[in-house]
Structure formats: structure tokens, C-alpha cells
Amino acid sequence: MVTMRNDITKVKEINIELIKSALKNLGTATKAQIAEATDISVATCGKILNELCHTGEALEAAVASGGYGRPAKRYVYNGNYAFIACIYAEMVKGRTKISTVVSNLLGELQGESTQEADDVTYETLEEQIAVLLRKYPKLRAVAIGIPGYITNDVVDLCNFVSLMGVPLQSRLQEKFSEVRILVENDMNAAAFGFYRSKDMDKNATIAFIYSPVEPVKKLEVKMKEREDEKRNKLLSFGINFGSGFVSGGKILRGATGFAGEVAFLPMPCIAEKKEIEVTVETMAYIIGSIVPILNPEIIALTGVFFNEENIEKIRVSCLRLISPQHMPQIMMRDDIHDDYVNGLLNLALEELACSVALVERHI
Template sequence: METSKVKQLNTNLIKAILKTMPGKTKADIADATGLSQATCNTILNELVSIGEVLELEREAFGGGRPAKRFMYNGDYGMVICLYISNDGKKPVLTYAVANLLGILKEERTIQKKSVDYSTIEELIGELVSKYKNVKSAAIGIPGVVIQRAIIDICDIESLVNCPMAEKLQDKFGIKASLENDMNLTSLGYYQQHSYAKDTSIVVINFLNDICPGSGIIINGKIISGYTNFAGEISYLPFGYNASSLKERKEIIDCVVKTICSISALINPETIMVTGGLITEDMIDEIRSGCINTIPERHMPNIIYQHNIHDYYIKGLTAMAFESLPDYLTIENLNNTKELLWLLT
């Protein structure tokens, strides 16, 4: 491997350590990464010089030996998290701006008469102008997204077939990624609750006057399927017009059949139920209906969540970070350290 690539891996290792363990000395960082103190010293000096890492006062972390300590500067960059929702009335844009440590700097919801690509571009443009160091934008779509770039099926017709990611990247020079709304919500839920890596969870969403959808996480990864169609539960052949469910009995019946189908196919640990058609007092009936079909020992935990906003934003933030060229988490830190050991 080229020397420059090895150095980049070393740099990413050090940044990953500092993002999760602020206030470490060069010796601490060398021990955590397996790099020499000389290598850490060179990289830290470079990161401090550009402002991506901050050198703390020697006494900032209490007593002990007065060695220099460092922390990652989250405000070195920002990511934009934006999602479009449509409850059968007017479309709504919700956005948040987070720094590179995931700390939210701004959050807002805007109701629009209509939404098309120009609406999204205008809002992204305003935020890029306001925050000069935007690194990426992650956008949630109520529909099918192909390769995190092109909108296929969508509840908002004006966005169908829009190559939004490419257009935004060309316009603003930042990485842009798109993903299905329920996929992002399920990812955010999974990460928020710190599930074990081999856990499977599903989020199902039943909204008023809109086809239901779901997001599937298996082993910590979004399951999109061969053509990104996985999770489109409105196409299950239950004999309902899923976008016009009204009566309580048929809503519960449809949810029960959906949960039973998902349980038989992937046997998830947890299924979270949400959406305007669902109320918390339905959950016991839904659970009882499922037990009539699925043996109780194989039943998932069925939970109700009224507001999924925080999970959605967390999923968007995770996708925005993942799109960055220096993305590295502590989870794959050991793999990177092993690779560097083999190369040196």
C-alpha cells in the first residue's frame, strides 16, 4: 500500500480515538492505536495546525503528570440531515445540522405547499452558506431509493426519478446521500438502543392515506434487497387497499398479518410499530392476534412509538458520517489496526 494511504489510515485511527475518548495524551493515543508516539506526534501536530484537533490546557483534565492532551474539534465540519414527510396533507421538510461529533447545532421543521428538487436545493444552499464547513448532506425520502442516489417510487410525485444526490453534489461540491425513511429510522433506533451486532430489528409505519412501509436491520446493517425494494410492505397480498385503511379492526388485522409475515421470514428480536393509524391501545390486541399464528417463544418484542423524529435524525446523521472519506468507527478500529500491522 502507498505511503500516503497508510498515513491516511493512521490519521483516521487517531481521529476515531479522539472522537470517542477526548482528552487523551500522545502516549494514550499511541497505546490505543498501536502506532508509535513519533507517528502520533507528527499526525497530531498536523491536525492541530488545521484546527481539526484541539490541544487542551495541561490542567484541563485534572491532576497527574502534566502532559499535553488532545480532543477532536467537532465544529471542524458540519453535516446536514434533512427529511421529507407527507401525512396525506401538505409536505413537510425537517432538517438538522450536526457537527462531526453528532452534536446538533440547529433543527427546524418547515411546512410547504409543495416540494420538488428546487425546494431541496434552495434549503441546502441556505445551510451551506450559513455553515461554511458543511461536509455532507443526508436526505430521507418517503419511497424507494436506488443506490442512495436516485428516487424511484415516492409518495411525493414531483421527486420521482430525480437524481437528487448527483445534482446536489454538482451544485455544492459536498457528498450527498439519499435513503428510504423507514430504513433510516430503523438504523437510528438500532444505534440509539445499542443493540448487539447480531440483533435484527424492524420498524413498521402505518400512516393516514399513505401506503405503509418498513425498515429492516439485520446484524447492524440496513437490508435494502436486490432492487432496494425490501420493506415495501404495502405490496404484501393481504386483500387491503393499504393506503385507505380506516377502521380499527382492519388496521389491527393488517398490522397483525404484517408482523406475522416478517416474523416468519426473518425472526427479528424487536418490531417497532408507529404511524398515525396506530394508537398505543392497539398494541395488546396486535400482540394477541400475532400469538394466534406465531408460537409465543418465537414472537418479537412489539413496541409502540408515537414520535420517531429523534431516531430518524440519528439514522440520517449516521449515514452522513458514513459518507465521509475519513469515516471510521471504533467497531472497525481493530480491523484497521490489524491491516496496518500487516502492511508495516
């Protein structure tokens, strides 16, 4: 006999998110309008809206009167009910920079800042969150982006060596119990931000690839290094290639958080060619390795190397490895920043929604 799970609580959580989303999109709406937009009964919409108004996440707006009978109540989503934030660290022309962006629940910017730092450590990030909490008491979720991957909550290979071996998310969560904390790989966040910005079908599969700042050098030498030497070399100048994958609305992190670390692909021996040709062939090889496994519809490329001319060269080179019917659309993104921030803020919003759902389950 097949066991079917009837999770009423989960259904309610889905309905709540649907109603919130509809209210955000509609601006102001009556229960009947929200019911029509969500395919949820008017009675259920009314009950959930009452709960949202009770917590302050929704507000009653001016009533709508048709001239006859009792006017229908209108509701509006309260974007300032809570704030979310993202913090990310990066190397820019040899300088370490830490940036913060704060948004309300409607995506309206509340503040942003960037400052230079000597290093990025656990203490650095702890202080950043403390500063944000003092300035924004309504802050309820923070997503932190790092140029490295996380295995079982511990930061593994990372451009900021001081973070390696640190259980960053759990330590920060223990320190700031009143705020939901999420730590995410930079490429995963950027891929998620790109996915969300394009309003794609929920079942879409995409890949997001970041190029080296300069054309790749000495690939043949790097291929011959032992794994421990390669690790040290990657740390010394930053990981040249990175990627993130999203499928079905979810980031594909893999079993140990290593998914997307394309810098560790065994590269072909192409060091005899010119540097630009090396980068073109390397990117084509990376794409040719991703397509048979992930089969993405779109691959977004970002980084200073990419322009229309180079992307066309990459596409032509890819077609030597990939049949045309399986060739994904290749799109250029001018700057990783917007996708990165968008991804982190959306992840913070999801983390906040999950925390609210957990609280409701225990009420």
C-alpha cells in the same frame, strides 16, 4: 490457493475511526488512554493524532502532569471541525413541510428550521442545500430523507410525484461537489436512527415499522386492484405502511432499494372486521411476514395508532402466526421524528467519513 487481501489503507481507516470515537467518548485523553481504549499501539495513536491535529479535527488540550518528568499531551476532538445536516420532506395533515437540522460532528445541534412548501421538487431541495451552505460554510455532508424508495439512483414510487424518475442524489452531488450528498428512504433512515439510539450490539437485527395515520380502510378493495391502479391509489393518499431493516449495523436496502416496502405485501381478506381490528390483524400479518425472513430481535412500531393496548393486541395476534421462541421484542416509539433525524445525521456522518477515506487513499 486462497488469495488473502492485505489492505493496509483499510486498516488505517478503521484505526482512525476507532481513535476518533474514543476521543469523542473520553472528552480529553492522552495517547496512552486512547491506546488503552482502542487496543491500538501508542505509537500508532500518536501518529494518527498528529494527523488529526494537522487537519484541525483534533486539538491539543491542556497537558496532564503527574508531578514528575515531562507532562503528557492531552487531546480533544474538535466537533466544530465540520458540520453535517439533514433535510426531509413530509406531509403533515395535508400540508407539505420541509425541515432541516444542522449538527456538528459531536451531535451538538447548530440549527433547525421547518417551512411549508407547495411541492417538493429537485429545485426545492437544491435551494435548501444552497441556503444551508450560505449559512454554514463548514457544511460537509447532507443526508436527504424522502417518503419513497430509490432504484439505481432514481427515485421510484414517492409521495411527492415531482421527484419520481429523478436521479436525485447524483444530480445534487454534481451541483454541490464540495459536499457529500446522500438520499435515503425515510423508513430506512428511521430504522438506522433507532438502531443507533439504542446502542445495540453491532450484529443486532431490527425492524422498524410505521403505521397508518388512521386505521386502514377498504383493504379488500385494494387487494383486487391491478398493480398500476394500486400504484395510483398509493400515490393519491400516501403509502400507508412502511418499514426499514438494519442488520449488522447496515441498512438492508435489497437489490433494487425495494426492501421494506411492506405496503406491497399481498394482504389477507379481513375487511369484514372493525377498522381497529383490521389494523391489528394487518400489522400482525406484516410482522408475521417479516419474522421468518429477517428474524429480528426487536421490532419498533411508531405511529398514532400504536399504544400499549393496541401493541398487546398485535403481539397476541402475532403469536397465532409465530412460535414464541421466534417472537421478537416489540417496542413502541412515541414519535418517528427523533429516530428519523438521528438516522439521517448518522448517515451524513458516515458519508463524510467515507469521503475522507477516499481522499486519503488518493493522497
